Amino acid sequence: MSQISDAAEPEHLTRTTSWLEQVKLHMRAHNSAPLTAQQHERLQIARANGVEPWAAFDQIVGADNVWF
Numbered sequence: 001m002s003q004i005s006d007a008a009e010p011e012h013l014t015r016t017t018s019w020l021e022q023v024k025l026h027m028r029a030h031n032s033a034p035l036t037a038q039q040h041e042r043l044q045i046a047r048a049n050g051v052e053p054w055a056a057f058d059q060i061v062g063a064d065n066v067w068f
Contacts, residue, residue, distance in 0.1 A: 019047050019053055020043065020047070020053075022053035022054075023043060023053045023056055023057050023061070026053065026054060026057040026061075027057065027061060032061055035061070039060055039061060042060045043056055043060055043061075046059070046060060
């Protein structure tokens with residue numbers, strides 16, 4: 001028989017991440033430049049149209065928008 005811990009999961013493991021937070025995580029992973037106002041507006045439209053965060057990042061921000 002295995003013992004199950006009753007310790008609570010850390011908050012960062014149990015909270016849900018918003019759609020825009022997911023896009024920003026993709027941006028961080030790719031070291032992307034900050035969003036322009038136009039990109040932010042296009043992301044809001046993509047979210048309203050049901051586009052997944054990764055696809056929206058890829059289409060609007062792009063992995064080639066990287067700071068060096």
